[in-house]
Amino acid sequence: MTANPQIPDPAGLLARPALAVQVADVLRGLILEGELKGGEKIRERELTERFGVSRTPLREAMKILASEGLIDLIPNRGAVVARRSDAELADAFPVLAALEGIAGRQAAERASDAEIAEIARLTGALRDAVGAGDRPLYFEINQKIHAAILAASRNEMLARTHATVAGQIHRARYQANLTRSRWEKALAEHERIAEALAARDGAALGTLLHDHMMAKLTAILEARRSGAAG
Amino acid sequence: MTANPQIPDPAGLLARPALAVQVADVLRGLILEGELKGGEKIRERELTERFGVSRTPLREAMKILASEGLIDLIPNRGAVVARRSDAELADAFPVLAALEGIAGRQAAERASDAEIAEIARLTGALRDAVGAGDRPLYFEINQKIHAAILAASRNEMLARTHATVAGQIHRARYQANLTRSRWEKALAEHERIAEALAARDGAALGTLLHDHMMAKLTAILEARRSGAAG
DNA sequence: GAATTGAATTCTGAATTCATAATTCCTGTC
DNA sequence: GACAGGAATTATGAATTCAGAATTCAATTC
Numbered sequence: 001m002t003a004n005p006q007i008p009d010p011a012g013l014l015a016r017p018a019l020a021v022q023v024a025d026v027l028r029g030l031i032l033e034g035e036l037k038g039g040e041k042i043r044e045r046e047l048t049e050r051f052g053v054s055r056t057p058l059r060e061a062m063k064i065l066a067s068e069g070l071i072d073l074i075p076n077r078g079a080v081v082a083r084r085s086d087a088e089l090a091d092a093f094p095v096l097a098a099l100e101g102i103a104g105r106q107a108a109e110r111a112s113d114a115e116i117a118e119i120a121r122l123t124g125a126l127r128d129a130v131g132a133g134d135r136p137l138y139f140e141i142n143q144k145i146h147a148a149i150l151a152a153s154r155n156e157m158l159a160r161t162h163a164t165v166a167g168q169i170h171r172a173r174y175q176a177n178l179t180r181s182r183w184e185k186a187l188a189e190h191e192r193i194a195e196a197l198a199a200r201d202g203a204a205l206g207t208l209l210h211d212h213m214m215a216k217l218t219a220i221l222e223a224r225r226s227g228a229a230g
Numbered sequence: 231m232t233a234n235p236q237i238p239d240p241a242g243l244l245a246r247p248a249l250a251v252q253v254a255d256v257l258r259g260l261i262l263e264g265e266l267k268g269g270e271k272i273r274e275r276e277l278t279e280r281f282g283v284s285r286t287p288l289r290e291a292m293k294i295l296a297s298e299g300l301i302d303l304i305p306n307r308g309a310v311v312a313r314r315s316d317a318e319l320a321d322a323f324p325v326l327a328a329l330e331g332i333a334g335r336q337a338a339e340r341a342s343d344a345e346i347a348e349i350a351r352l353t354g355a356l357r358d359a360v361g362a363g364d365r366p367l368y369f370e371i372n373q374k375i376h377a378a379i380l381a382a383s384r385n386e387m388l389a390r391t392h393a394t395v396a397g398q399i400h401r402a403r404y405q406a407n408l409t410r411s412r413w414e415k416a417l418a419e420h421e422r423i424a425e426a427l428a429a430r431d432g433a434a435l436g437t438l439l440h441d442h443m444m445a446k447l448t449a450i451l452e453a454r455r456s457g458a459a460g
Numbered sequence: 461g462a463a464t465t466g467a468a469t470t471c472t473g474a475a476t477t478c479a480t481a482a483t484t485c486c487t488g489t490c
Numbered sequence: 491g492a493c494a495g496g497a498a499t500t501a502t503g504a505a506t507t508c509a510g511a512a513t514t515c516a517a518t519t520c
Binding site: 248249250283284285286287305306307 | 472473474475476480481482483
């Protein structure tokens with residue numbers, strides 16, 4: 001008999017995740033995909049009908065997303081999809097850059113050879129996407145590379161933290177209507193990143209990833225300034 | 231008429247936070263204060279009676295804390311207070327160190343003179359606490375200094391991210407049964423931190439805070455290794 | 461015709477109820 | 491006496507219900 005009652009073995013063999021967690025995942029997807037836009041009000045009734053669940057798990061899911069910063073809860077008035085100001089974006093990127101920096105340093109130490117090869121392959125595909133002028137494909141591969149580096153860092157806490165911060169500025173990253181010159185610079189940065197990883201040079205990789213992210217911020221803010229607000 | 235239904239002005243003048251959020255705050259406090267220990271099972275019934283609320287807001291609160299990583303939800307078996315392994319601690323500290331590093335860099339730029347003076351004052355109090363051999367006081371002031379630097383960085387996203395990561399390893403930080411020599415080294419580090427802030431030397435402050443945090447990790451892991459596990 | 465007040469409707473907040481899964485304890489058997 | 495099986499109890503998951511706040515719309519007055 002333990003004095004502290006404990007769960008012996010989470011196992012999770014056939015344990016289905018709670019409905020609220022599933023709903024949160026779907027809702028998060030809707031927000032990240034842009035189907036629910038920033039500033040938009042969230043109607044409980046509408047979503048319960050859409051998902052076919054009652055209000056209880058939906059409201060629990062909304063609490064989860066609010067704690068992630070994806071939506072804002074306003075007492076007695078429901079929830080709205082969070083809208084990030086330029087100032088908040090500018091604040092978030094140094095945080096993301098620092099997180100990617102550590103990810104790079106740890107990935108250089110911990111990545112398997114297979115992971116390094118995969119990232120090299122993705123970088124090649126990125127070059128092809130730039131050559132073909134395919135922006136959606138570029139964004140997709142770009143995201144895969146960053147996710148692969150995060151995974152290769154073998155740091156669960158880092159990955160979770162990164163995902164939370166990145167989620168809050170996710171949509172902004174696709175607003176960067178990048179110019180050809182910025183696009184090619186970004187590709188060059190990615191190729192140096194792949195090289196540093198292949199050489200397992202953690203310090204260089206960390207710095208490259210950090211600077212890459214900060215350059216992205218500059219590009220996004222410029223794009224926001226030139227293109228009129230949405 | 232907006233196509234996107236929007237909340238005109240959150241205002242929040244007399245808007246009380248939702249009961250679930252209040253419950254989450256209290257529960258978080260219980261976990262951080264150590265009243266609910268790692269691995270301990272959370273009984274809904276017990277807590278609803280203690281807080282005088284129904285299960286609904288309590289369950290919403292538990293979803294919030296789970297998304298913060300403070301508790302683990304096990305489907306159909308309730309929740310347990312998360313227990314962090316040494317490996318997870320070792321993963322968390324580089325993340326925290328990086329976050330404090332940016333905090334330092336931004337605080338050097340953005341802190342008001344009053345904030346700098348306050349941190350200098352707290353550092354003096356820290357020296358007194360070391361002189362008096364008062365460890366609880368030392369921990370308290372130490373935490374206030376780090377919080378003050380975070381606040382001075384004027385970066386809400388950074389503060390929130392830091393709080394989330396720090397919360398998950400909070401209790402471990404007080405396990406560091408620090409030796410006299412480590413204690414005095416930490417104090418010296420704090421005095422250099424205060425100096426760098428006074429000089430508004432962001433690069434130095436960032437590095438000092440980063441290294442300070444990593445040194446703390448080393449001390450904690452050593453303390454855990456020598457002292458038997460709890 | 462515009463503005464303000466008040467009633468009706470709609471939505472959110474929280475408690476309660478119902479269903480289902482897990483744990484515990486007892487009984488019977490080997 | 492120990493182990494296996496099963497019933498009873500207890501806890502969790504989710505839907506429903508009830509209460510209260512906010513929004514909307516209409517009516518009245520200036």
